[in-house]
Amino acid sequence: MSSIEDQHRQIDLIVKISSDDQAFLLRYFSKLPLIMKLDLEKKKKKIFHSLREKFKAINYDNLGYAAHILAIKSLYSFEKKFSTKQFQNMTIDEIRDVSMIKLHREEEKEYLSHSAKRNKLLHYWSVVKMYRERQPKPLSFVKISEKLKKHYNFSVSHNTIAVLWREIEQK
Numbered sequence: 001m002s003s004i005e006d007q008h009r010q011i012d013l014i015v016k017i018s019s020d021d022q023a024f025l026l027r028y029f030s031k032l033p034l035i036m037k038l039d040l041e042k043k044k045k046k047i048f049h050s051l052r053e054k055f056k057a058i059n060y061d062n063l064g065y066a067a068h069i070l071a072i073k074s075l076y077s078f079e080k081k082f083s084t085k086q087f088q089n090m091t092i093d094e095i096r097d098v099s100m101i102k103l104h105r106e107e108e109k110e111y112l113s114h115s116a117k118r119n120k121l122l123h124y125w126s127v128v129k130m131y132r133e134r135q136p137k138p139l140s141f142v143k144i145s146e147k148l149k150k151h152y153n154f155s156v157s158h159n160t161i162a163v164l165w166r167e168i169e170q171k
Contacts, residue, residue: 010058016067017073025072032109036075036101044071089170121156121164124148128161141165157169 005117009020015022029037048067055063079101081090090098131139131147139147139160148154 007062010055010062011066011069014055014058015069015073017069022069025069025076028076029072032075033104034061035104035108040071040075041069043074044068047071117156117160118164120154121160124152124154125164125168127152128165130166132169 011022017025029040032040044064044067047070048063050057050065051067051070052060078094079098081098127148128144130153131144132141141162144161145156145158148156
């Protein structure tokens, strides 16, 4: 196994950006909508295979990380080009791609705002499941809602609990 210093040297050789910039790109990646993250995974695979051809001596884990950083970097630079609003220098395809990125960001923001209660309810799902599957008499969704409010200070509609129960537990 190679030392940490060797791994850093190998990755720096490939990506040619500092560790701070790599950390910035990873934070940028964490804030991307899911659909864009999945697109980056496809791009990462293509980059990985081209890097594998070019750097045969470097292990695959380091190449995978480098490919991930390079894929994020390409999206970031493309989106940065959009933020400066230099449309005169962009082709129609680039403008379309940038518009799709903006649309994906708005859709993700809307989805997350509507599902905030649902996501918070998932934190308490073990409690909901315990009350609902209690023997001999399971609690109703209304009673579960009341218990969450009383014991956990979390207000949620019994309908939200019921809908999520059907989604998760009855599949």
